[in-house]
Amino acid sequence: MTQTTLILDANDPEALKKAHALLKSGNVVAFPTETVYGLGANGLDPAAVAKIFKAKGRPGDNPLILHVSSIEHAIPLWQTTDAHIDLAILLAEHFWPGPLSLVLPAAPHIPKAVIGGLDSVAVRAPAGTLAQKLLQMCDFPVAAPSANLSGRPSPTTAAHVAKTLEGKIAAILDGGPTSIGIESTVLDLGSEVPQILRPGDISAEAIQTVIGELAPGNAGADAPSPGLRHRHYQPKDMQLSLVDEAAIAAAWQQNIAILCFEETANYLTENTGERGAPLLVLPKEARAYSARLYDALYELERSGPGQLFVEAVPQTSEWVAVQDRLLRASAS
Structure with missing residues (x-):
């Protein structure tokens, strides 16, 4: 069964209010970040999170990233050591808001669907005026994978989102093309030595200048990161x-x-x-x-x-x- 997908023009002063109201009421809304468009829902509402997986056709073992406006809103989402939190704060001071997702043990109240059967959760504060304004309006973290059918290329425009998800989600907040164009770097801080699980715009070299040594090598498919366990980024019928x-x-x-x-x-x-x-x-x-x-x-x-x-x-x-x-x- 399809639904009417609203196209919310970011130039409309009411667009952000409408997007926030839809998210607050348990709906799924696509919105632009600096990396790609995200498919957002209330990250603390299991029913809303389930709508993300249904719309995308996303496998349930593929975890989601929680999006917040600042490190202050990220800390309550983790249950970890003071040393880990200090490391997260240090990285946030250098790279947030921006394309860096930090993985640490999840707090007990994080829905199981968000973490995909793992015990950790990735959190980031995206850059971009629209994303920040929307997140500052929310009193909950926004769970948001890329706003496309599972396996397809990530969307960098609202038209890309509509191509695969129109009729499946409540709204698309059209803020024009994204600036970076590929997903965030995902960094696991919970391991003995921090490790990049998914490379992105923020390089290993940039991270090392802040926190020193990183674990070598690539993360395996069972690593606690989105985008590693299944096929991704593939054009249709090609x-x-x-x-x-x-x-x-x-x-x-x-x-x-x-x-x-x-x-x-x-x-x-x-x-x-x-x-x-x-x-x-x-x-x-x-x-x-x-x-x-x-x-x-x-x-x-x-x-x-x-x-x-x-x-x-x-x-x-x-x-x-x-x-x-x-x-x-x-x-x-």
Whole structure:
């Protein structure tokens, strides 16, 4: 059964009030953060949280991130040592509001559905005027995964949200495109040595300048973080393959959609000719690429071919988060 999804224009002075009223009454509302659009509900209301999972078709073992306006509102959501709280406060002083989610043991009142069967919960204070204003209006944390059907690319515009969730949620707060374009860094503070569970815009190097050593290696699929246990970021009805420049060149005149760097496209156009199949180009700068990636995937999934070649990105530290998302999108 579908419902009418309200589109709330952020330029309307009443939009935030309407979004808050819907959240307060147990409804699900999509709203923009600096990273991607989140699918928000009252994070302390199990019935409201259940609506997130239903709308997304999200597996129940995939935990959610709780969103708050400040570290003061985050601390009551954890039950942990003073040392852990001090570490969280230190990181919040440097990176909040911003794209860093902190994982610590959950307080007893956090609904089981939020933590996906784990004993910890991720919390962050997002940046962005709209997200902050909305969260400051709420007297509860807002549970919010990305506002898309499970497995699809995360949305960076209200139109992306509507593409997969219109008719399934109460409202979309349209605040225009997000600025960062990929999800937050998730940092586990509960382990003996803090560990990044999911890379994002805030790098390991930036975190190390504040708290020192981080545990090496990648988190496994059973780590206490969203986005690790299931397939993600995949365009509909397209097989995404991460390939090198030589494979892009070999496919240039084939009916395969291509997403590559601008310099690659320019070189191949000059030396091989224009291509008839869908082509999108992105800049060879990590943050600019991140901001456009999901929008490019949504655009290409409408283009026709069932196969998409994405040019591999550089294997350097500033590209770690993008590389993570592309690898997950290409996983079979």
